[in-house]
Amino acid sequence: MHKNAPIGVFDSGVGGLTVAREIIRQMPEERIVYFGDTARLPYGSKSRDTIIRYSRQIIRFLRTMDVKAIVIACNTASAYALETVEREYDLPIIGVIEAGAATALRATRNGKIGVIGTEGTVGSGIYTEVMKKMNPDIRVYGKACPLFVPLVEEGLLHDSVTDEIASRYLSELKGRFIDTLVLGCTHYPLLRSTVGRIMGSDVTLVNPAYETALELKSLLEQKDMACMPGSADGDPDKYRFYVSDLADKFTAFATSILPKQVKETKKIDIELY
Ligand code: DGL
Numbered sequence: 001m002h003k004n005a006p007i008g009v010f011d012s013g014v015g016g017l018t019v020a021r022e023i024i025r026q027m028p029e030e031r032i033v034y035f036g037d038t039a040r041l042p043y044g045s046k047s048r049d050t051i052i053r054y055s056r057q058i059i060r061f062l063r064t065m066d067v068k069a070i071v072i073a074c075n076t077a078s079a080y081a082l083e084t085v086e087r088e089y090d091l092p093i094i095g096v097i098e099a100g101a102a103t104a105l106r107a108t109r110n111g112k113i114g115v116i117g118t119e120g121t122v123g124s125g126i127y128t129e130v131m132k133k134m135n136p137d138i139r140v141y142g143k144a145c146p147l148f149v150p151l152v153e154e155g156l157l158h159d160s161v162t163d164e165i166a167s168r169y170l171s172e173l174k175g176r177f178i179d180t181l182v183l184g185c186t187h188y189p190l191l192r193s194t195v196g197r198i199m200g201s202d203v204t205l206v207n208p209a210y211e212t213a214l215e216l217k218s219l220l221e222q223k224d225m226a227c228m229p230g231s232a233d234g235d236p237d238k239y240r241f242y243v244s245d246l247a248d249k250f251t252a253f254a255t256s257i258l259p260k261q262v263k264e265t266k267k268i269d270i271e272l273y
Helices: 017-026 048-063 075-088 097-107 119-124 126-134 148-153 160-174 188-199 208-222 247-257
Strands: 007-011 032-036 069-072 112-117 139-144 180-183 204-206 239-243
Touching: 007 017, 007 048, 017 032, 017 208, 017 247, 032 048, 048 069, 048 075, 069 075, 069 208, 075 097, 075 119, 097 112, 097 126, 097 180, 097 204, 097 208, 112 119, 112 126, 112 160, 112 188, 119 126, 119 139, 126 139, 139 160, 148 160, 148 188, 160 188, 180 188, 188 204, 239 247
Parallel strands: 007 032, 007 069, 032 239, 112 139, 112 180, 180 204
Antiparallel strands: none
16 A cells, blocks of 8 residues: 555544544645545434445445545444454554543543433443443443534534533533543534533543544554655645535535635445445
């Protein structure tokens, strides 16, 4: 695999852009091919078998772009599919859960950690499993927040409706006296200020996107697969974006999140892969 090949990043939609944004910040030399499965979103309410099938198709598509590594920038797909697909493909594939879990364990002082995510991620119990393996004494409280994704998709990041819904979802976790909260869904970092205000300043919010980018960086360095400095300078295709539907809507959203304007998003038929 060539060092200067792109990194493949995928999510069910726009949420994984929070991970792509961190990769761009921490590894500005790297090329990225991003796929958002906008035709089949949400993943959070689908079964394990379906998410594994979708993930395989996306990995097959990304491999046609000669990616050197893949980041599953979706908590639900990381929860359900990572273990299966990392065994099936001969390239490094990482998810977002291990990194988020490890950071939360480092952050907590009272040993009580909350995790918010989709029904799929919270229902899978994956964060609890991973954290308990690292520290059996830790207490983990999960709460699914299914309305957060549509609120973000609608752009209601700072809105009284979002405040009301967030207060309802988070009251249960507040009652548990957690001191650390994992934003266990790729959309949730975009609601960080609302969640932070409701939880209060004593609760540390963990964004797995940041740690995932760090993990990717050290993995590429360790395998001597980091991009050669300057090799992507002036490359108009340094960042490429693909979706399974609604390309223009994606372009507008991506431009609002990423440090650079996204000029074009291509729509592909993912069922062909
Ligand atoms: N990207 C998904 C995740 O991180 C949330 C959106 C969805 O349900 O598809 O779990």
